[in-house]
Amino acid sequence: MKIESQLKNVLAAGRFAVTAECGPPKGADPEAVIKKGRILKGYVDSVNVTDNQTGVVRLSSLAACVLLLQEGLDPVLQMVVRDRNRIALQSDLLGASTLGIRNVLCLSGDHQSFGNQTQAIGVFDLDSIQLIQTVRRMRDEGQIIGGEAVSPPPYLFIGAAANPFADPFFYRVIRLAKKVKAGTEFIQTQCIYNLDRFKEWMSQVRDRGLHEKVYILGGITPLKSAKMAEYIKNQVAGMDIPEPLIRRMKSVPAKGQRKEGIKISIETIQALKEMEGVHGVHIMAIEWEEAVPQVVEQAGLMPRPTV
Amino acid sequence: MITAERKPLDEIIAMILPFKKVLVVGCASCVGECAAGGEKEVGLLGSALRMDARMTTKELETREMTLERQCVYEFIDRLTGLIDQYDAVLSLACGAGVQAVAEVFPNIPILPALNTSFLGQTKEAGLWLENCxxxxxxxxxxxxxxxxxxxxxxxxxxxxxxxxxxxxxxxxxxxxxxxxxxxxxxxxxxxxxxxxxxxxxADWSKKEGAGPRKIVREDQQN
Structure with missing residues (x-):
């Protein structure tokens, strides 16, 4: 069984990291997870497994992580605070570590009103920053919330999300600083389409010296179509697609739009590689895992390091 | 204040169906302020129920009254001697008021005419917002x-x-x-x-506690 997080090793070695996202299926189907894992294997350092994203019931993140681990991948366990209180969260952190999972991503989670269980109670016992702090204390101080000892402690590389595109803008970097203060070691950003705003955010990050305290992975989601671009712009809160990008997608015939989407992703990655303080990319090709190897290859990120 | 909204009339009519003599009791405090259970709303509901009874040739006798508070014993006591003449009480109070009246008069059904909502403020006429x-x-x-x-x-x-x-x-x-x-x-x-x-x-034990919370103040007891 793996001892160290591959993601942590790659980042610690100063290499530009590549992770991808894997959404578990809406069913008790191991093959669906394994299939996605096999598409990604060799092209990414770690695979990030979503936790009932958008509030839709799916195969558990923990179970899917174990399946990926068995396939020889390094899974990142996403954990949202929407569905579990601090007892369940801490218990699952111990469970994940025991099963050999070495990365955790601490998130609030999409509100339950967006999913297919709109009558559910939202737990929100902790918030995402408090979850980061909890994992860090468990791991480094061997203490659960309240101070009781936990032995042996869970061994996890700790991540969180940041959204440079949400409002209020001046506060986004303060919130990142809080996440770093709480103990996060890597950050995955919201999908980057507005490079100018991302650059501005990164310069604030550097002003505070945060890029030296936390690894930042830029979020990449290849656009499948001009329609998708418009949908994201108009329907998804906290995402920012500039008008010229939508025009660019529209200017290409429908059957060439996927290719254009990949091209945009590659250009974004190339820009990120040049940006001081960006340590890697996280590719979220939603239900389009086949795009990941193309993007990684064409962005010149192959072969992946063996550290 | 505690805010509430009146249940739909059909639901209330179905609730009082088994009873011939119904005492309609409002509460002039919070639910009066949010125009759900004060004197005016009691009057409107009483009339609506009587009108429905006439239209459907149902036997129904109602009396209306509004207490200053339905959650404090000294005000609930105003029902003593009167409540026994009725088959049921239709209470336009919050859930706390309904339960407090039922505790004083445990043998008479106290029917909730309101859905209790939240602790909030009156933002403007006709607009209440939850904020606690x-x-x-x-x-x-x-x-x-x-x-x-x-x-x-x-x-x-x-x-x-x-x-x-x-x-x-x-x-x-x-x-x-x-x-x-x-x-x-x-x-x-x-x-x-x-x-x-x-x-x-957060320390949610202060909210969730060990079941229902209580406040004990010896300095207020005599």
Whole structure:
């Protein structure tokens, strides 16, 4: 069984990291997870497994992580605070570590009103920053919330999300600083389409010296179509697609739009590689895992390091 | 105040169906203020019920009265001697009032005419907003007097989440993002240092407790 997080090793070695996202299926189907894992294997350092994203019931993140681990991948366990209180969260952190999972991503989670269980109670016992702090204390101080000892402690590389595109803008970097203060070691950003705003955010990050305290992975989601671009712009809160990008997608015939989407992703990655303080990319090709190897290859990120 | 809304008339009619003599009792405090269960609403409901009874040739006798508070014994006592003449009480109080009356008169059904909603403020005529969850551990002074437990859909103490855009909450674009309000007001008050703080997990035992909570004040007892 793996001892160290591959993601942590790659980042610690100063290499530009590549992770991808894997959404578990809406069913008790191991093959669906394994299939996605096999598409990604060799092209990414770690695979990030979503936790009932958008509030839709799916195969558990923990179970899917174990399946990926068995396939020889390094899974990142996403954990949202929407569905579990601090007892369940801490218990699952111990469970994940025991099963050999070495990365955790601490998130609030999409509100339950967006999913297919709109009558559910939202737990929100902790918030995402408090979850980061909890994992860090468990791991480094061997203490659960309240101070009781936990032995042996869970061994996890700790991540969180940041959204440079949400409002209020001046506060986004303060919130990142809080996440770093709480103990996060890597950050995955919201999908980057507005490079100018991302650059501005990164310069604030550097002003505070945060890029030296936390690894930042830029979020990449290849656009499948001009329609998708418009949908994201108009329907998804906290995402920012500039008008010229939508025009660019529209200017290409429908059957060439996927290719254009990949091209945009590659250009974004190339820009990120040049940006001081960006340590890697996280590719979220939603239900389009086949795009990941193309993007990684064409962005010149192959072969992946063996550290 | 505690806010409430009257149940739909059909539901109330179905509830009182087995009873011929019904005492309709309002509460002039919170639910009076939010125009759900005060004297006026009691009068309107009483008339509506009698009219329905006449239209459906149902036998129904009602009497209307409004107590100052239905959750305090000294006011509930006004029902003594009167309540026995009725088959049921239709209470236009919050859930606390209904239960308090039922505790004093346990053998008479007290029917709830209202759905109790939340602790809130009257923002303007006809608009009430929820702004307190009674968590038992008020920390408003740290959040520019805007409650993240109540007014943030994810009750985040270290917000805002990534879904805040143009000052609105992603859950409901008509709802202002509580954290946007907090950040803006802290900025106006020159208290941005409060934002840098990592706030520890809440002590929900003060809210959830060990079942229903109670307050005991010996200095108030005699």
């Amino acid at each position: 969850r009674g968590c038992g551990d008020c920390r408003l002074h740290l959040f520019a007097d805007i409650c993240p437990v109540t007014r943030c859909a994810k009750q985040i103490f270290n917000g805002p989440c990534g879904g805040s855009q143009d000052g609105k909450c992603e859950v409901n674009p008509e709802t202002p993002c509580a954290w946007h309000l907090i950040v803006t007001r802290l900025e106006d008050r020159n208290q941005l240092d409060l934002l840098e703080e990592v706030y520890a997990p």
